[in-house]
Amino acid sequence: MSATLTEAHPSTVTPEMEKAQRAMIDESTRLPVVLFYASAVFWLLVGTVFALLASFKMNAPTFLDQWGWLTFGRVRPAHLNAVAYGWAASAGIGTGLWLMARLCRTPLRHSKLLIGAAVFWNIGILLGILGILAGDGRSIEWLEFPNYASFMLFVAFGLIAVWAIIMFRFRQPGHVYVSQWYLLAAFLWFPWLYSTANLLLNFQPIQGGAQGAVNWWYGHNALGLWFTPLGLATAYYLIPKVLGRPIHSYYLSILGFWSLALFYSWNGMHHLIGGPFPAWLISASVVASVMMFIPVITTAINHHMTVRGNFQALKWSPTLRFTVFGAMCYTLASLQGIFMAVPSLNVVTHFTHYTVGHAHLGLYAFFTMIMFGAMYYILPRVVGWEWPSVRLIRWHFWLVAIGIGMMVVVLTLGGILQGLALLDPNITFMASLDYTKPWLFLRSISGVLLTAGHIVFAVSFTLLLLKAGSLRTEPTLFGSDQGRQPEPLNV
Amino acid sequence: MTTIVYILLAAGLVFFGGTTLAAFYWAAKTGQFRNLEDGSKSIFDEDEPVGTATDAFADKQADRPLRRGAVAN
């Protein structure tokens, strides 16, 4: 049925047919997208609870330490895995599925593959987190899940990759939009990265320092070749689409994709600066980190110039507000990262809360905010129901925007003080920890703001799925509750 | 077992490196890097053309009124 449009003579294709086709494509993605999104929101809440616990323990180390499974060493990896795989990756997959269907201009086929993937995925994460709490976790950052859990995730990634190939194979003819390149990169490379790292670290462990190198080859690729492309694919689609304005320089966006593919995979070793590794290994990685300036700046220029002249649209479009916030933080996080990869600066920031600030600027302020934006755009389209409350969206935005802003600032400042104290031979290690205390307290407060934001979002999400309220024919825009019309756009 | 792992690793490198290069070559050959102006517009269509803000959602019933951001060209 999808073929009808292209078979028809171009002049007979009416806007109504295109609208019907788009609606059909959106609807075809409903079950898998809602499954992954609902899992994402569930794991976001779980991950947030672990986050609060871990953060409170930094202020009061004895808090809840009478149970082994709630000690910091388990709660902290439980937090990371719940938010990275449970929330961020699930949200990214849900968004990626919908984008694939739209960009292939064909209804989603073989949804059984994806439903199977979602089942493996959630069982894997559940087992993984229970395993970590039970003391089964591995001491390998980003790969803490025990083998029985990581295997489940691998099956899920594999199914999604197969599905992506089939979708691409049966796409409607035409240009391959830049977002699609990013999506294919993420969906096809990640199962390989994940399985290779698990093979070399957990199933057939290599020995000695090389473990660290494999660990961070994987860790950075998870960020650079999985989360980053999923986030950028979304931004490259949603920003032009919401504004009705093609991307400023399409040439730069293509250059950005291929230079990212070329340089990011070399970046991992910058996590090991100062470690027991050959100098060339670290140097090559530092050079590649600096080369990341090319993809980062092309993306920054492009997103900025596309929105330029239309920043007032952030006032009315929830999607755009979250997405543009995220896109700006992508630039910030990456530029910051480039500086952190310079050895003379890394010597201060490494082993401090500064790195944690950067991690949240990347995975939260950039990736998570873009995913919130995507959900605001995609869910009404696939479910056929508008977001029930503008007020909830507004609360969500301000709670998480202020929360994450505050978290990044306090961790950055506290981290610098901590790093300088650690380098000062006259300051004992215990004394260096004292410098972090007030900042960690403020960090817990920012965490409470984020928690409140997540609860608001979860309520809004549930109400939408339950189709609460009355059927609306208008989009939920900021300001529309006061009956204001959005202001005109410059195109 | 170790040998199998090494073979798998080498095969993975060749396969994924190779397919990436092949993708790049395919893109160049099929003109994906030409007509970039049109490429950037490929996400728009007659119903959601350039110049129309879309924070409204498409619906099966074509006659349902959609409010979109008014556009000044």
Ligand code: HEM
């Ligand atoms: C050009 C871009 C980037 C560069 C050069 C870069 C550089 C770095 C460096 C050098 C570190 C290690 C800090 C240390 O341990 O001393 C780091 C950590 C981290 N970065 Fe980035 N970064 C970039 C972009 C991003 C983005 C876009 C994200 C999120 C999607 C991100 C997420 C993280 C996370 C989560 C960590 C902490 C890893 C850990 O120790 O668990 N980075 N980055």
